[in-house]
Amino acid sequence: MTTSQDKPGTLFVVATPIGNLDDISVRARTVLARADLIAAEDTRHTRRLLQRFGIATPLLSCHEHNELDRTPDIVARLHSGADVALVSDAGTPLLSDPGFRLVSAVAAAGLRVSPVPGCSAAMAALSVAGLPTDQVLFAGFLPASSSKRRARLEELREQPATLVLYEAVHRVHDSIADMRAVLGPERQAVAARELTKLHETVYRGTLGQLAQQLADAPGADKGEYTLVIAGAAAAPAGAAELDRILQILLRYMSVRQAADATVAILGVRRNAAYRRALEIRDSSDAED
Numbered sequence: 570m571t572t573s574q575d576k577p578g579t580l581f582v583v584a585t586p587i588g589n590l591d592d593i594s595v596r597a598r599t600v601l602a603r604a605d606l607i608a609a610e611d612t613r614h615t616r617r618l619l620q621r622f623g624i625a626t627p628l629l630s631c632h633e634h635n636e637l638d639r640t641p642d643i644v645a646r647l648h649s650g651a652d653v654a655l656v657s658d659a660g661t662p663l664l665s666d667p668g669f670r671l672v673s674a675v676a677a678a679g680l681r682v683s684p685v686p687g688c689s690a691a692m693a694a695l696s697v698a699g700l701p702t703d704q705v706l707f708a709g710f711l712p713a714s715s716s717k718r719r720a721r722l723e724e725l726r727e728q729p730a731t732l733v734l735y736e737a738v739h740r741v742h743d744s745i746a747d748m749r750a751v752l753g754p755e756r757q758a759v760a761a762r763e764l765t766k767l768h769e770t771v772y773r774g775t776l777g778q779l780a781q782q783l784a785d786a787p788g789a790d791k792g793e794y795t796l797v798i799a800g801a802a803a804a805p806a807g808a809a810e811l812d813r814i815l816q817i818l819l820r821y822m823s824v825r826q827a828a829d830a831t832v833a834i835l836g837v838r839r840n841a842a843y844r845r846a847l848e849i850r851d852s853s854d855a856e857d
Contacts, residue, residue: 578605578652580643580675582668584661584687588765590621594687598622605651608643610667614658631655633667640674647680654685661689665709665735691733694761694795697771703839704730704800711736711744718744722751729836732798741794742783748798749776757799763792811837815846824850 581600586592601607602624608631609615615628631639643653657666675682691707706728711718725732736744741760748756754777762770768791772782776798783789814834818827828843835842 576650577680578647578650579681579683580647581654581683581685582662582672583654583656583685584689585618585656585659587659587688587690592688592765597685597687600685601626601654604654606646607654607656610657615656631667631671636667636670640671643671644674644678647675664689664691690764690795693764694797695733698759698797700731700757700797700799702731705733706730707733709735715743715747718747719751722747726752727801729800731800734796736794736796738790738792738794745776745780749780752776759797761795764795768792811835811845815849819846819850
């Protein structure tokens, strides 16, 4: 893809399939084929993907253990005009995958970093979870030890956003047990296993129900998990208090601004505040 030694190259951050190879985008295939180099988390894994699509671009390993050492060489190649594609084993690089140090260094060097969006296990699970998406917090992997995991869950316990986490199959039972203990057994959640693959399974229910479902399911001990957990419910504000604050704010603000301010004051759901603000405004307009 190199066109001129006077023009620096681009680092393309390329999303690759999380299971089903047909999910690769046309643009991702084009970028991988035209790049001068592919920096891959595992060259053996990526080579199988490239062979599937007849791509012969040279590979360079770039994973968590050698990323710092590889970065100066990749930056130098970009300065010389080479285009480099960064890929992880599956999904979007940097999302609980290597690449942060490289991207940061390339950006700091004033070089172009361009996304080639596509597959992400977090977004795939969230899209089928059926849980609120107005606020989402991607929290990556929880700590491996139970004590540290519970401490992290305590930090997330009052978070109103829907939580998205990754978990290794050999820890998923213990992690859900800790979630039940810290977040409560009635918290709604989804455990998505082997997304886009042959044995794709989505378990739904409360954390208490999920624990039982995974204990009973014959295939639950195989594959990769993405967990989606409902955020903490806001403490309900009295209807009179909600109306009183909205009526005051609507004298000076738009419906959207009044709803946002009310959410900050009372901690109510934004959709509920916005809907009530519309009702109050429409009622006031009708009286006028």
